[in-house]
Amino acid sequence: MANISPLLSLIAILLSSIMINHLPVASSKQWCVSKQTAKDEQLEDNINFACSNGIDCRPILPSGACFKPNTTISHASYLMNDYYQSHGRTNEACLFYFPNSGILTSTDPSYNQCIYK
Template identity: 90%
Template sequence: MAKSMSPLLSLIVILLSSIMINHLPVASLKQWCVSMQTAKDEQLEDNINFACSNGIDCRPILPSGACFKPNTTISHASYLMNDYYQSHGRTNEACFFFFPNSAMLTSRDPSYNQCIYK
């Protein structure tokens, strides 16, 4: 018959297991709303105009801004769409409703160089 652990030893094992589990790396729960690769430029331009006319600071995508390069519609739209999404509660509506057929959520941080996505 196998011997059972003493209550104190059992408690130590449980505590150590809990500590180890709580220190395991956890995938980020943060998400970013960005342009779909298949989105049409016309839709992305509409998204840029929508974001800029609805309170989003568009200076980062101007020639002197941190997110100007690459100077592409998809890159500029992604930055602004995400800024809108982040500043409007990170809801599905703030990504998909306002940027129909052109937005997607990603858990991979799209920041690059000095262009930092919120």
């Protein structure tokens, strides 16, 4: 019986190691999305800014993967994030260019076929 205890200890250590290696890891990735309190006029300005500064706006068109829901806040969030991701993921690329309407989140806003970078 004395030899079983070290064996059980070794098994417990191995199982713990295996379990720890399979735990989900928190993502350090961030996304820039619209604040829920943002005004539609500001969000429309953000959409125009993104589309006129090299962001592909086709995903928010009626045939695009991010058209639905067909809301200003949803469309703006997608484009604001695309701008943020393509401009170095800096605080400035979200909070400076989208003042009072952009917010950083660590929760992936992707849904259905609309995949946020």
